[in-house]
Amino acid sequence: MIASWSPKLLDVEGAVLDVVRAPHPVLATEGALVDPLDPSMIQLAADLVATMRVSPGCVGLAAPQVGVAAQMFSLDVSDHPKTRTCHGVFVLCNAVVVEASRNEKAREGCMSVPDFTGDVKRATRLTVRGVLPGTTDPLTITTDAFEARALQHEIDHCNGKLFLDRVAGAHAVYPRKTYQ
Ligand SMILES: [Zn+2]
Numbered sequence: 724m725i726a727s728w729s730p731k732l733l734d735v736e737g738a739v740l741d742v743v744r745a746p747h748p749v750l751a752t753e754g755a756l757v758d759p760l761d762p763s764m765i766q767l768a769a770d771l772v773a774t775m776r777v778s779p780g781c782v783g784l785a786a787p788q789v790g791v792a793a794q795m796f797s798l799d800v801s802d803h804p805k806t807r808t809c810h811g812v813f814v815l816c817n818a819v820v821v822e823a824s825r826n827e828k829a830r831e832g833c834m835s836v837p838d839f840t841g842d843v844k845r846a847t848r849l850t851v852r853g854v855l856p857g858t859t860d861p862l863t864i865t866t867d868a869f870e871a872r873a874l875q876h877e878i879d880h881c882n883g884k885l886f887l888d889r890v891a892g893a894h895a896v897y898p899r900k901t902y903q
Contacts, residue, residue, distance in 0.1 A: 785880030800873050
């Protein structure tokens, strides 16, 4: 857990927003850096958590997925069976990868690409730096396994990339019937 932070600290009610789907252009747009103290960004952070919460199987949601080209995402891999290290529910602004291990291939999905999954290579161990909304001090998160994969997927969204941009080719993309 990130002991010093919870969505309650945002002190605003999150709204459930519509999730946009590929090929919406916002999903291919580089997100702007955000001011983590800006009230509209604090509202967006609460909205991301609220939208993630009502979406079955959703372990992370980035601002571009709700139509905002900004460097912010929510994450919560607490309930996923492939999670090892877990920091609970949090929102991160302006996140960058500062250290990454070797890659491992695994199946990945996305609420903005509901009809497909794909095999994507991601670092299995990762250090990320960013800022929690409502704070100013940079925070460093080191994690592994599923949380590391989810962080890389969300940071990609903030930079206008989908998992489909990272698959080795059409042979590594699979259709699916229900989002989970
Ligand atoms: Zn996604």
